[in-house]
Amino acid sequence: MEKNCISCKKKIVNDPGSATFKCATFKCPQCAKYELTRCTNCRSKAAKYACPGCGFTGPN
Ligand SMILES: [Zn+2]
Ligand SMILES: [Zn+2]
Structure with missing residues (x-):
């Protein structure tokens, strides 16, 4: 599932083989x-x- 960073609006792709695009999801x-x-x-x-x-x- 694709998400966009709330700050920079860049698309975040969680690639299991890469640590580059780890993201943090949290509730407001x-x-x-x-x-x-x-x-x-x-x-x-x-x-x-x-x-x-x-x-x-x-x-x-
Ligand atoms: Zn960002
Ligand atoms: Zn809120």
């Missing part, structure tokens, strides 16, 4: 209704994201 800490996915690149940079449901922004 505010509304818990949306699953947000970020790539490792944005996670390491603490890039901003916004929940499409409630507008919560963070890295946290």
